[in-house]
Amino acid sequence: MNMAGGTVVIKSNIKLVTGRLIEQGVLLEDKMSEAYRDVVAVCEMNGKDMNEYNVKSNVRVKSEFGEVVVKAKRNDENPPSMVFIPMGPWANAVIGPNTGGCGMPQFKGIDVEVKATKDKVLIVEDLMKTYMGGVD
């Protein structure tokens, strides 16, 4: 986790978009479940990108604002160089907090790096712990 915020320069042409999914909506009131993690801790990528980055299972997605490990999922309807993570706790680790003076953080169109990893996806409880007790 980049605690300082805003100091990591991301050199990449990949844009992250976050948004809703019906499965995420179904589990909206059941966020501590494994099913929710299976649906939301996911990064949809085009097959081309998966090949290029040699992605098999999990990926580490890193932005200027933080990083997170999620499971890669092939979705060729997603254009190359764009990855999609459903809105939720995992996406929030990498989205931008700056609101440009209007209250709205940057949930869409964030520059990210994507790398294959063998690291595990954190459960919600552990993910939330990464925010606790750190320095701003």
Next chain:
Amino acid sequence: MNPDSTIVTDVVCPLCGSLCDDITVRIENGKIVEVRDACDMGESKILGHDRIKSPMIREKGELKEVSYEKAVKKSAEILAKSKRPLLYGWSSTTCEAHEKGIKLAAEVGGIVDNTATVCHGPSVIAIQTVGLPSCTLGQIKNRADLIVYWGSNQSQAHPRHMSRYSSFIRGFFREEGRKAKYVVVIDVRDTTTTNVADEFIKVEPGHDYKLLSALRAVLADKADVLPDDVGGVPKDAIMNLAERMKKAEFGVIFFGMGLTQSRSRYNNVVNAIALTRELNQFTKFVIMPMRGHYNVTGFGQVLTWETGYPYAVDLSRGYAWYNPGETTSTDVLNRGECDSALIIASDPGAHFPGKSLKHLSKIPVIQVDPYHNPTTEFADVVIPSAVAGIEAEGCAYRMDNVPIMVRKLIDSEYKSDEEIIDDVLNKVMEIRGGK
């Protein structure tokens, strides 16, 4: 069928801003056992599942069960001694609870804000800037022959919207239903909504503003200034769409977070509204934000009639102060400003950026919610509540600002949000009065 079974018809689904009011529910022995006609999201919410069992207070890092009275007292103490509490959430509860919440915020001099802040807040700013040529969903159902979904993945976010109000429904002047309508989706990626559209226009992320401006240029007879490609969309496609919009009998743009959350934020919406306004020189055209939570719209209504402003209102000065970017929740948290938070009927733990959560983890947090969720991990006091719209009744506003009463279907052992906030308010007044 079980003789104890009761069928309730015309139930209102308390989940998304479509607020479908045609659901049928079967109740047996005080429990909902079957839900008909709702989408998967609605059904899952109405059926319910594991609840937070008891009020809790965090001691030495662990949440411990306590009595309701103790949890209310602790909450009141936290709020009464805070200098700048944040009272956030509200979008999944009734307008009656909103009214109490705003009173509580006024009493403790807090900032009161709802989930619009990370959803359609930019739309609200845009609407205040330039107005909103809109209408009700009933008019769209009966009249629209051109439907544009812009940055809004209907089929995932509002699953029944297309079949109840927009694309598929037969209307008074649209007896042929889907066949009588032309459906366009404008988005950065192919989604399940694009699959049911007649035309999909793929725009590069962050280029919506340009595309809107290009359409406006064509309407103003300035097509000659357009380059061959605007934000990844060929000029031909832009010309065709503009022509189609002009020729429609009744057109509508439904927009979602593809506009509000991408680069330019509220300016995208200002531009979309300007386009709609200009289209009315040629035909009838309306525009509508696809509001997410079932009563996010209602909170805007109540807060506006109570304070004059629709969200992000700071009551610490003794009068209402509204300045998005300053008084919006994520900004207040990112600046590390508030010294306690009451979170109700929402889950910032799952929907705020990491930086905001870091501050939330440092201050006392009171959570009022039926369910354990990521916010519970930060909570110091937890008060379980009845599920509004299933176990408690009240008013909610559909995305087109039509008020609909949500119903109480079954009894609950928990108090409603309205009662809980009222109890906390009374306790705060008792503490402060005693000073």
